Amino acid sequence: MAEIKENLFHSLLNKEVFETAQINSFSAGTVILNIHAYIKSIPIVLSGSIKVIQTDEEGREILLYYIKPGESCIMSFLAGIHNDSSKIKAIVEEDAEILLIPVEKASEWIKKFPEWTDFIFNLYQKRFEELLEVVNAVAFQKMDTRLLQLLNQKSALFHSKEISVTHQQLADELGTTREAVSRVLKQMENSKLIALSRNRISIL
Amino acid sequence: MAEIKENLFHSLLNKEVFETAQINSFSAGTVILNIHAYIKSIPIVLSGSIKVIQTDEEGREILLYYIKPGESCIMSFLAGIHNDSSKIKAIVEEDAEILLIPVEKASEWIKKFPEWTDFIFNLYQKRFEELLEVVNAVAFQKMDTRLLQLLNQKSALFHSKEISVTHQQLADELGTTREAVSRVLKQMENSKLIALSRNRISIL
DNA sequence: TTTCTTCTGTAACATACATCACCCATCAGC
DNA sequence: GCTGATGGGTGATGTATGTTACAGAAGAAA
Numbered sequence: 001m002a003e004i005k006e007n008l009f010h011s012l013l014n015k016e017v018f019e020t021a022q023i024n025s026f027s028a029g030t031v032i033l034n035i036h037a038y039i040k041s042i043p044i045v046l047s048g049s050i051k052v053i054q055t056d057e058e059g060r061e062i063l064l065y066y067i068k069p070g071e072s073c074i075m076s077f078l079a080g081i082h083n084d085s086s087k088i089k090a091i092v093e094e095d096a097e098i099l100l101i102p103v104e105k106a107s108e109w110i111k112k113f114p115e116w117t118d119f120i121f122n123l124y125q126k127r128f129e130e131l132l133e134v135v136n137a138v139a140f141q142k143m144d145t146r147l148l149q150l151l152n153q154k155s156a157l158f159h160s161k162e163i164s165v166t167h168q169q170l171a172d173e174l175g176t177t178r179e180a181v182s183r184v185l186k187q188m189e190n191s192k193l194i195a196l197s198r199n200r201i202s203i204l
Numbered sequence: 205m206a207e208i209k210e211n212l213f214h215s216l217l218n219k220e221v222f223e224t225a226q227i228n229s230f231s232a233g234t235v236i237l238n239i240h241a242y243i244k245s246i247p248i249v250l251s252g253s254i255k256v257i258q259t260d261e262e263g264r265e266i267l268l269y270y271i272k273p274g275e276s277c278i279m280s281f282l283a284g285i286h287n288d289s290s291k292i293k294a295i296v297e298e299d300a301e302i303l304l305i306p307v308e309k310a311s312e313w314i315k316k317f318p319e320w321t322d323f324i325f326n327l328y329q330k331r332f333e334e335l336l337e338v339v340n341a342v343a344f345q346k347m348d349t350r351l352l353q354l355l356n357q358k359s360a361l362f363h364s365k366e367i368s369v370t371h372q373q374l375a376d377e378l379g380t381t382r383e384a385v386s387r388v389l390k391q392m393e394n395s396k397l398i399a400l401s402r403n404r405i406s407i408l
Numbered sequence: 409t410t411t412c413t414t415c416t417g418t419a420a421c422a423t424a425c426a427t428c429a430c431c432c433a434t435c436a437g438c
Numbered sequence: 439g440c441t442g443a444t445g446g447g448t449g450a451t452g453t454a455t456g457t458t459a460c461a462g463a464a465g466a467a468a
Contacts, residue, residue, distance in 0.1 A: 182416060383427080383447090387447085
């Protein structure tokens with residue numbers, strides 16, 4: 001974490017950023033940002049990770065992307081500067097330390113610090129591309145492909161081939177049902193791609 | 205068009221913007237921006253409209269959103285300032301007049317004109333929300349709902365209850381097949397929601 | 409251990425959509 | 439008018455995923 005902070009400090013943020021911001025710790029599962037909530041501060045992840053999901057009226061969910069160390073939630077930035085409410089939900093995936101920046105500062109800095117603007121635009125592009133991938137996956141890919149991708153994503157995130165997750169959680173993130181996930185996982189186990197046990201999937 | 209130009213001029217752009225930019229005319233069907241193309245200028249639509257679609261490797265498409273007068277293609281802005289290639293395809297839907305702004309100017313103005321930055325951020329938010337809706341629609345909605353929404357969108361765009369379009373075109377925009385579209389349309393006709401004829405759909 | 413809860417496996421069936429196949433309708437050009 | 443091209447209608451069939459329903463497995467609690 002100290003490392004990330006140093007990087008941010010040197011490469012894109014300056015003293016004022018760190019002096020203004022507060023650092024907070026959140027444990028896995030905490031809902032950082034809920035749908036329809038109004039936003040007063042913008043989070044920058046220092047350690048851990050946050051997952052951003054969309055929920056529809058009927059409560060169905062779908063994973064949009066992860067926010068990793070050094071990144072921020074661009075949706076909250078947008079909603080924040082427009083004084084609008086959030087359209088998405090953000091949940092801590094791994095215990096995280098987060099820098100909270102008041103919205104007014106965030107928009108003030110756009111005028112003052114070109115590096116900050118760059119940082120924001122870079123994130124925009126990244127998030128846009130990730131959203132395009134989600135659209136593609138949902139529109140054209142079958143569950144097996146999507147599941148495998150999700151497992152690999154999680155494996156990379158946790159730096160481990162062992163993933164602690166229930167089928168229901170995966171189903172929620174993919175916007176499908178537990179049974180569908182169980183079926184596909186079982187097939188993947190039969191093809192020796194993964195090994196299954198309660199609350200745990202190992203990628204082979 | 206003169207009206208839009210005046211509005212842009214007064215509300216968010218200034219003299220320099222119009223002096224720098226060129227106005228070009230494009231007729232319906234023109235591909236303004238292709239996937240993998242590098243971007244040297246950013247379009248602002250003055251009249252007509254542009255549709256932005258995503259295509260995957262297998263050539264399947266899906267409509268993302270429309271760019272209407274007074275708006276710009278934010279993807280090209282992002283890709284432009286990062287000197288990256290386009291991930292999407294933009295096609296003129298209605299004959300359009302477009303202001304072309306060189307990328308260097310676009311990023312220069314971020315520092316110079318707060319109104320320009322506001323304009324950009326506003327668009328970002330709008331596009332983000334539209335993408336979220338696409339994700340939702342593709343993930344959770346059935347074809348009948350999606351088709352109806354698309355027809356209403358087109359009807360609003362063309363300011364007409366009569367839409368000139370083939371079933372195949374609709375299928376492409378929804379990322380499905382012609383047969384599926386034909387069947388659903390026929391049902392909708394039976395429910396007196398629309399009337400069908402060759403190359404034309406009338407919303408009742 | 410026994411009991412309870414949560415997670416997983418799986419069968420049977422329903423449904424939406426894709427795919428294939430073909431015919432008919434409409435319209436443009438001759 | 440005829441002819442050919444494009445667009446549209448529709449049945450048959452396949453397949454992925456949703457739905458319902460229930461049983462067994464693995465842990466947690468007692």
